[in-house]
Every structure is written in structure tokens, then in C-alpha cells.
Amino acid sequence: MKLTNLLVTNNLNEHSEAFAIDVLTGLSAQKKSIPAQYFYDDIGSELFQKISQHPDYYLTKTEFSIIEKAALHIPKMIQSSEIDIIELGAGDGHKSKLLIDGFLNNGCKVNFYPIDISEKAMQLLGENLSIDTNLAIHGVVADYFSGLNYLKKISNNKKLVLFLGSNIGNFNQQQSGDFLKKLWLTLNQSDHLLIGYDLKKEAHTLNKAYNDSDGLTKAFNMNLLNRMNQELGGHFDPAKFEHYGFYNPTIEAMESHLISLEKQDIYIDSLEKSFHFDAFEPVHLESSYKFTVAEINNLATHNGFKVVQHFSDVNDYFIDSLWQVHKDFAAE
Numbered sequence: 001m002k003l004t005n006l007l008v009t010n011n012l013n014e015h016s017e018a019f020a021i022d023v024l025t026g027l028s029a030q031k032k033s034i035p036a037q038y039f040y041d042d043i044g045s046e047l048f049q050k051i052s053q054h055p056d057y058y059l060t061k062t063e064f065s066i067i068e069k070a071a072l073h074i075p076k077m078i079q080s081s082e083i084d085i086i087e088l089g090a091g092d093g094h095k096s097k098l099l100i101d102g103f104l105n106n107g108c109k110v111n112f113y114p115i116d117i118s119e120k121a122m123q124l125l126g127e128n129l130s131i132d133t134n135l136a137i138h139g140v141v142a143d144y145f146s147g148l149n150y151l152k153k154i155s156n157n158k159k160l161v162l163f164l165g166s167n168i169g170n171f172n173q174q175q176s177g178d179f180l181k182k183l184w185l186t187l188n189q190s191d192h193l194l195i196g197y198d199l200k201k202e203a204h205t206l207n208k209a210y211n212d213s214d215g216l217t218k219a220f221n222m223n224l225l226n227r228m229n230q231e232l233g234g235h236f237d238p239a240k241f242e243h244y245g246f247y248n249p250t251i252e253a254m255e256s257h258l259i260s261l262e263k264q265d266i267y268i269d270s271l272e273k274s275f276h277f278d279a280f281e282p283v284h285l286e287s288s289y290k291f292t293v294a295e296i297n298n299l300a301t302h303n304g305f306k307v308v309q310h311f312s313d314v315n316d317y318f319i320d321s322l323w324q325v326h327k328d329f330a331a332e
């Protein structure tokens with residue numbers, strides 16, 4: 001597997017600087033927050049892989065069962081002798097492997113370009129993929145759009161972009177629209193997109209998935225405190241915070257927070273600044289929005305895509321939706 005690390009070649013300093021700026025901005029705000037993308041350092045990526053295999057976390061196994069079946073159909077729907085499969089936020093790639101094998105079994109040459117901000121995720125992915133003479137793998141360690149813009153310069157093949165795992169759920173409606181429009185700009189008329197959406201369901205199932213019985217999600221959230229300690233010289237004591245994850249029905253999203261268990265001031269060396277936390281003050285880490293089929297259809301049509309097919313599971317827990325780029329959309 002060829003690997004290009006855009007964080008190292010271009011902007012490792014910019015990347016650490018972005019983390020410092022986002023922490024400074026997020027912890028200085030009246031309602032404190034830290035963006036969810038910072039979960040994924042080496043430890044965070046390994047913890048997420050364990051969460052995704054946990055029986056309480058229905059999302060990954062449900063999506064796996066959907067893609068297992070979809071992989072028999074999608075290569076026939078996107079007729080091509082060679083395709084670039086680009087995966088955004090690829091993680092360990094065990095679901096993408098099913099689709100790659102589907103194309104290979106149909107005699108299609110595959111160039112697989114996983115893009116992930118975490119180098120650790122890319123290592124885990126490398127261990128999952130098998131070697132095939134018709135498969136070329138080029139991993140890109142980068143954020144979504146730096147990776148996509150880099151790839152735009154190296155290939156003009158027909159593309160299938162994967163955005164799995166309900167990663168899109170981390171965006172609110174406005175951010176989803178902005179993301180999809182930006183993605184549309186990088187793609188051509190014959191290109192396709194497969195996006196994983198977690199559907200609305202009873203709160204009990206959601207709460208259980210994001211509060212697994214082995215405390216893996218708790219460790220995943222708490223790891224952000226360790227990351228700030230290590231990378232920014234923070235002085236957080238994880239024992240003085242608790243993880244709180246719950247379904248918020250008014251915004252129709254799972255929310256993850258860290259809550260300060262006492263009044264405390266925490267100094268971060270690299271920011272040369274102390275941050276005050278009141279007792280029981282929350283720090284918002286992540287919202288995972290849940291969807292209806294109508295909302296998925298709207299997101300496609302309002303952002304320049306045609307829905308080709310929704311693939312779902314027996315419980316209707318999750319949808320992987322295949323879209324085609326619709327370039328006439330701009331003229332509508």
C-alpha cells in the first residue's frame with residue numbers, strides 16, 4: 001500500500017496549530033466545545049475500532065450487513081472496467097473491503113484511495129485489505145477535502161466516493177449541505193457517492209449504543225483530555241470529569257459531553273492560558289444526527305445528487321444511500 005501523509009509533507013505544524021486554535025476557541029466560548037475530529041489520535045482510533053465491534057454498538061454490524069448485500073449489486077449498477085474508490089474517513093476499512101471485492105469479482109480494476117486524518121486508522125486499514133493484481137491502494141493521511149483535492153490532481157477515472165459509518169451525522173443540516181456541495185464540486189457527472197445514514201429509532205437503542213457496557217465510549221471521550229495533556233501541555237485530571245452521552249429528541253441527535261465534576265481552573269501550557277470550569281459545566285464533544293428517508297432524499301436533491309437506491313437492513317436501523325452526481329442541478 002502506497003501512503004501519502006499530507007499532514008507531514010505539507011502542514012504538520014498547521015495541523016497541531018489547528019488543534020491548539022480549536023481548543024482555545026472551544027474552551028473560551030460561553031458554551032464549551034471541542035470538535036469531534038480530534039477524537040482520532042492513535043489511541044482514539046484503536047478505541048473506535050473496539051467500539052465498532054462491541055455488541056451494544058449496532059451501527060457498524062448493521063452497516064456491514066447492508067454492504068455485504070449491496071456489494072453484489074453496486075458494481076453492476078456502476079458499469080466500469082476501472083474505478084477509483086475514494087473513502088472519506090476510512091477507519092479500518094473492513095466494510096470498504098466488501099465493496100472492493102465486489103468490483104474485483106466483476107472483473108473491474110480498482111484503485112482504492114482511503115483518506116483519513118488518523119495515520120493509525122490507515123495502519124489498521126492496511127492490515128485488513130488483501131493483495132490482488134487488479135487492486136492498487138494509495139492511502140492519504142489528510143482531512144477530507146485536502147485529500148480529495150490532492151487526488152483530483154492524480155486521476156481522472158470514474159469515481160465512487162464512500163462516506164460510511166454515519167460520519168455525515170456529525171454535521172448539522174447546514175454543515176451537511178455545505179459538505180455535500182463542496183464534494184459535488186470535486187466530482188463529475190458519472191461519479192457516484194455511497195453515504196451511510198443512521199436512521200431515527202427508539203431512544204433506548206441509541207443510548208445503549210453510545211454508552212456501551214464496557215465503558216469503551218467513555219474511554220474514547222475521556223481520551224480527548226489525555227490528548228490535550230500530551231499535545232498541548234494541558235493539566236486535565238480525567239478523574240475530575242465524567243462522560244455523558246444521551247439522545248436529545250429536540251435536535252434528533254445523540255450528544256456526547258464531558259462534564260466537569262467540580263469547580264476547577266485548568267492551565268494549558270502551549271496556550272499560556274487557564275480555563276475556568278464551573279462545577280457540572282459541560283464540554284460538548286459530538287452530536288450524531290439521526291435521519292428519516294425523506295431527509296436523506298432532500299439532502300441528495302438539494303445538493304446536486306440523484307438518489308439511485310437506498311440499501312437498508314432488516315430492522316430499518318440504517319441506510320447506505322447510493323447517489324449519482326447531477327451536474328444539471330446548478331442550472332435548476
Ligand SMILES: C[S@@+](CC[C@H](N)C(=O)[O-])C[C@H]1O[C@@H](n2cnc3c(N)ncnc32)[C@H](O)[C@@H]1O
Pocket residue numbers: 036037040045048052060088089090091092093095115116117118121142143144145163164165166167
Ligand atoms: C466514526 S469513524 C468511522 C470509520 C469508518 N468510516 C467506519 O465506517 O467504520 C470516523 C473516521 O473518520 C476519520 N475522520 C474524522 N474526521 C475527519 C476529517 N475531518 N478528515 C478526515 N478523516 C476524518 C476518523 O479518523 C475516523 O477514522
